[in-house]
Amino acid sequence: MNYEKVNAQFTDFLCRLLDDHHFELVHILTRMAFALQSSGNFYSTQHKWLHSTRGQSFYGSSHSNAKECTCKKSKGPAPICVKATSTKVELDFNDPSWKQKFQENWDKRFDLPRITDIYDLKPRATTFSLKKNRNSAGDENGTPMDKWNGYVNNDDRALLKVIKYASPNSAGAECIDPDCSWVEQWVHRAGPRKEIYYEPEEVKAAIVTCGGLCPGLNDVIRQIVFTLETYGVKNIVGIPFGYRGFFEKGLKEMPLSRHLVENINLAGGSYLGVSRGGAKTSEIVDSIQARRIDMLFVLGGNGTHAGANAIHEECRKRKLKVSVVAVPKTIDNDILLMDKTFGFDTAVEEAQRAINSAYIEARSAYHGIGLVKLMGRSSGFIAMHASLSSGQVDVCLIPEVPFTLDGEYGVLRHLEHLLETKGFCVVCVAEAAGQDLLQKSGATDASGNVIFSDIGVHMQQKIKMHFKDIGVPADVKYIDPTYMVRACRANASDAILCTVLGQNAVHGAFAGFSGITSCICNTHYAYLPITEVITAPKRVNPNSRMWHRCLTSTGQPDFH
């Protein structure tokens, strides 16, 4: 089957549906497409494409197996898949200047949307300075009078990629052209600027946390409040229970101050509450307008970012001077271009505790099999990293790598081998793995995310049945830590990440950016346009060194 053609036809179909306002259906279908990818049907599309094209544009999807949505026009609510504001140019790799064209286009795509794109505004000297005895008001030209070199220049950049792959066949190679030439990909450096576009005394800032819980939400809220107050902002509020808090009657905004949030990082969860669903962009923006909010800080995952971008666009359409800045939150680590999202590290740490328990149970039982199911909506990052960190996993199963349970090359046969040779074993399975082996639940959550069928319970039953059938004793211990991996406070590494991302979000808003996200790219802190990070969920690359390291650690064979 020509999967690329099917993929393109599917995208066109989605775009047509979007024009007909069938948003919910499109949402479900898009999720189905990702599920289809995870079943392996679209698995090597990018790789094959990379080897078969010359003189065609195919850059931009190097972080994911999914290709970018190419919707031409869209009425109604924002699609899950949003086209970048700067379009991609068609590249001819036989043209000697293709690299220059690529880079010019890249710079346009990664340029940050600013409120000055639509308003003619004059900046003022920043009120943010950590220098003692400062005169933050600046001189008569608005230039800060102190000589503190603590500001980031608007032209500062960080490199997104630092590996030069000599060949497209190098492990994990992410290439722009068929020869895998070295191309610089710069992103904007995050941090405080010398000039700002808001009068802090007049600013009303709001914070909202959306989607599922994630360790570190309170750390980010706290740092946003601290930093806003350092600029001199007095009016800071929290929107309760995600986007819902903007329009649901009876939900009142919560006043925030350093005093109120000082200790919230000591507990997990969200001080403001979270929710899924209910994203009606126009109602949210009506509410922003009515509440006279100037800066909105949005903490959430892929869906939340799509919502934040829709809010940013709607504010522009209505000519509202509002900065919308997102902070990428998700234990799943499934947001494109960034090293990691906050909460992921803590989730992995908690997950490996479950694996350790499974190991102890399995090790101590006669023919013990420890089975652990871990969260991860469409990607196997938590399962892969928890397997790597525990070092006790014999089989790691993720949605990006298809597998079979039965047959000569199936997982069950390998478990037999493990019981024969080492006497026990530990299996770690990601919740979205092996969905092709199960009957689809067909259910979705309030945000339209597909609810997966339970691969953990299915495997537990299959393993028990298999060993009963072959007459070999097996003591199966199943652990599903579910919410335990995310309903906890951030660990040290996440707490630091949250601190930096939260502070930078405020610096970005004062610098006049909107429609951006505050993140970590290639170990440096950066701002990215939201449009560039929501084209598809990030997924584990089965050809990456990290997955290969996981396989080296588990020693598992291919299961198909």
Ligand SMILES: Nc1ncnc2c1ncn2[C@@H]1O[C@H](COP(=O)(O)OP(=O)(O)OP(=O)(O)O)[C@@H](O)[C@H]1O
């Ligand atoms: N395409 C979209 N446009 C506008 N809003 C959206 C879109 N997708 C999701 N949302 C809204 O964003 C919020 C959060 O979405 P979702 O439940 O998918 O969580 P998430 O941000 O992806 O985080 P998590 O990692 O916990 O899943 C919900 O209120 C949802 O309605």
Ligand SMILES: O=P(O)(O)OC[C@H]1O[C@](O)(CO)[C@@H](O)[C@@H]1O
């Ligand atoms: O909080 P809910 O709605 O049960 O959602 C669970 C999902 O949220 C996440 O924890 C974060 O996206 C996923 O790993 C999981 O599939």
Ligand SMILES: [Mg+2]
């Ligand atoms: Mg999501």
